[in-house]
Each structure stands twice: as structure tokens, then as C-alpha cells.
Amino acid sequence: MNSSLKIKVCGLTKLNQIEELITSKIDFLGFIFYQKSPRYVLNSLSLEDIRSLKSNSKVGVFVNETVKKIVEISEKADLNFIQLHGDENEDYINDLREKLNNKIGIIKVIRIGNQSKEELQKTINQIPKTINYLLFDTDSRAFGGTGKTFNWQILNEIEIPKPYFLSGGISDENIHQLTTINHQPIALDINSKFEIEPGNKDLKKIKKFKNNIEFN
Numbered sequence: 001m002n003s004s005l006k007i008k009v010c011g012l013t014k015l016n017q018i019e020e021l022i023t024s025k026i027d028f029l030g031f032i033f034y035q036k037s038p039r040y041v042l043n044s045l046s047l048e049d050i051r052s053l054k055s056n057s058k059v060g061v062f063v064n065e066t067v068k069k070i071v072e073i074s075e076k077a078d079l080n081f082i083q084l085h086g087d088e089n090e091d092y093i094n095d096l097r098e099k100l101n102n103k104i105g106i107i108k109v110i111r112i113g114n115q116s117k118e119e120l121q122k123t124i125n126q127i128p129k130t131i132n133y134l135l136f137d138t139d140s141r142a143f144g145g146t147g148k149t150f151n152w153q154i155l156n157e158i159e160i161p162k163p164y165f166l167s168g169g170i171s172d173e174n175i176h177q178l179t180t181i182n183h184q185p186i187a188l189d190i191n192s193k194f195e196i197e198p199g200n201k202d203l204k205k206i207k208k209f210k211n212n213i214e215f216n
């Protein structure tokens with residue numbers, strides 16, 4: 001498919017699985033710091049556990065969290081990226097950028113529901129240039145982790161000003177449609193379609209997916 005396409009595995013909660021994914025050279029490791037998620041990482045791991053992982057691609061996923069809390073968690077867990085998965089606006093992002101260690105990248109999520117392409121473009125254009133990546137996911141009341149895809153064709157109708165992650169129900173069954181997107185993502189974000197139960201990942205399935213991406 002594309003050997004430079006990276007993979008992010010999100011919703012990790014088990015140390016042995018994370019270590020195996022590091023050995024398998026998974027590009028980004030995602031930890032959910034949203035208490036309402038069934039993948040809330042602090043139910044299983046401590047900030048020190050996350051800090052101790054030998055990886056420089058640890059992504060903390062936050063939903064409408066305070067800037068203060070994000071900064072505190074990012075320092076304690078030694079996070080490398082912050083994924084903003086809620087309704088964080090321009091002022092919020094500017095404030096976070098100012099207070100966050102500048103080595104930490106910001107990924108802003110755009111949740112795609114039934115908005116028009118014009119509305120979507122407007123949302124994208126309002127995001128401060130200081131973010132590093134965009135991430136497109138399916139909109140839902142749970143914010144994420146739904147296993148549902150959005151219509152990827154809308155990405156062919158808008159301008160995407162930053163490198164982006166593609167997310168939302170990505171699976172073995174739908175990944176062949178990736179070739180229909182003109183502006184390709186830099187990474188695929190996989191989550192609920194690659195687990196036995198929330199937070200318990202199917203490592204065999206993940207490794208097979210990674211091989212397929214690299215060698216097809």
C-alpha cells in the first residue's frame with residue numbers, strides 16, 4: 001500500500017501489550033485520558049507506568065480537558081503528543097500551545113458528521129497554524145472509539161493544510177478504500193476494530209494489519 005504510512009494504536013491499557021507493540025515498531029501509542037471512555041488508561045496504568053515506556057511517540061488523548069490538567073499529565077507521563085478529541089476552540093489551542101513544552105506535538109481532531117464540505121472547511125481553517133497534525137474521525141456523542149467510519153470521499157472535496165491521521169472504525173475490511181483518497185494520510189489510527197474487548201488489544205490482528213500496509 002504505502003511503506004511510509006504510519007500506524008497509531010489507540011486505547012492501550014496493558015503494559016505487556018504496549019511493550020510488544022514497541023518491539024513491533026508501531027509508530028504511535030495512544031492513551032486515553034477521558035474518564036468516560038471504556039479505555040480510560042488511568043483505570044489500569046499510572047502516569048509513572050506510562051513515563052517508564054521506552055518510546056518517543058506516546059500520544060495522550062483528551063476530551064475537553066482543562067489546559068492545566070493536560071500540561072500536568074503530559075509532564076508526569078512524559079507524553080510526546082497531545083490529541084485534542086473534543087470541542088477545543090482557537091483560544092484554547094493557543095493557550096495550550098503557550099503552556100505546553102514546545103517539543104510536544106498537538107494533534108487536533110476534526111469529527112466528521114453530517115456537516116457540509118463548506119462547514120468542514122471553515123472548521124479546519126479556524127484551527128491555529130501552530131498545531132502539528134489533524135486527525136479525522138467519525139462524529140459521535142461518545143466523541144470517539146465508536147468503530148464507525150465516515151464517508152472518506154469528503155476528504156477529496158476539501159483542502160487539508162496539515163499532515164493528518166485517518167481514524168474512525170478503520171479495519172481489515174475497509175482499508176482497501178484508502179486508495180480512493182487523493183491526499184493521503186500520514187498515519188492510520190486503529191482502535192476498537194483491533195481489540196478483544198475495550199482496552200485489550202488483539203496483537204496478532206494488529207501485526208497482520210501492519211504487514212499488509214507495509215507489503216501490499
Ligand SMILES: O=C(O)c1ccccc1N[C@@H]1O[C@H](COP(=O)(O)O)[C@@H](O)[C@H]1O
Binds near residue numbers: 143144145
Ligand atoms: O476510544 C475511545 O474510547 C475514545 C473515547 C473518546 C475519545 C476518543 C476515543 N478514541 C479515539 O477514537 C478514534 C477512533 O476509534 P475507532 O477506531 O472508531 O474505535 C481514535 O482516534 C481513538 O484515538
